Amino acid sequence: MIRTNEFVVMPETDQDRELLYRLLDGAASLWNQLTFARRQQFFDGEDIWAADRFYDEYKGLLGSATAETMARVNDRAWRAFFSRRGRDSSAQPPGYWGNEEDGRDLRLFLRNRAYSLQWGQYSRIEFTVGREIKPEYGLTPNERPRVPIHGNPKWKGTQGELQIVYDDLTNGFRAYQSVTVDPKLERSSNGGEAAALDVGAVNLVACATTKGVQFLYDGTRPWEQFEATSNAIAQAQSKLPEGEHTSKRINRLYRRRSSRRDHCVDALLRDLVERVIDDGIQTIYVGDLTGVVRRTPWKSTNRKLTEFWANRRFTDRLGHLCDEHGIELVTVQEFDSSQECPDCGTVEGTTRDRDRLRCRCGYEGHADLTAARTLLSREIGKLPRPMARPVRFQWDNHRWRSTTDATA
């Protein structure tokens, strides 16, 4: 079973900060260059695997292991695209990480032997960098940079790939480490009742439980409001005098947008947690939100999702509520759960059309609920058939109402 440990990388000196920034920017630049070359080949009908991997250009900065890892991650994205294209003709080839105007999305992948972590009083990460830049940072050829980290790793197991991401909303660096965990040692397999959540946009949350109950929280209204305010912000920004970056009005709009969203999401979480408690749920599994954002093929949807789900606020809040009520919260990686058929287990045989997931074996079901069920059955084994129709909730700006509730 693969789990993700999340923590913060906290460079203490400007020099360390600059080094990290430079590495992530270099990695993103390598990604974009390789993606550009491969897209050219692809649209010209040529073999994309023949494109130059730009290894020599980046190994001085990133180190040879990391330059190679970045190319492999890109390979993975293309392979996923080719497999998706087989069943979905609208699938798009891998895209760029950011662009010239807005800047690159800074992200770096390190393979398991290219870094080491030490947890304790002085927690830190050590990682490899290219030989060429070492003298600039006062490192000898055999030395590796060391940067303080902060967090509480939840999972112990075999260390896998590590991803470092620069988050421009918090102006900080976050790391995601994948760890292979021995299922026998996992404390959460307590045999109790459990629920899984699929987080998205069409439905903010789809929830399935081992008792066969299913909930859907409709995202239509919260999204309309979020988008309307985002558009008002964009419009106000376009009218700013030259050289100015913000105004009182823009700040007010941002605040309104977040407080509305927070109000709606907090109400959702309270409603959801109360309902699952009533149902005797002891564990909640939730998909890793970075996965939600990554699997969306459209850049604009990507940005919106990232903005809406406001890095971590959702899982933090959910975590607090679960603590309060003695429920265990487990974050899991999603890996195609939204494409997998719950009956026959295939990923290749399914097609998604709006909110329906269909499989060539004959299965058909609600896509988000199926994803939640798949997530759950991966954790606890085969599930009973759902007992009843899903309960749907809509946001009325005050509370989440079941659409079957009487509305006097």
Ligand SMILES: [Zn+2]
């Ligand atoms: Zn099937």
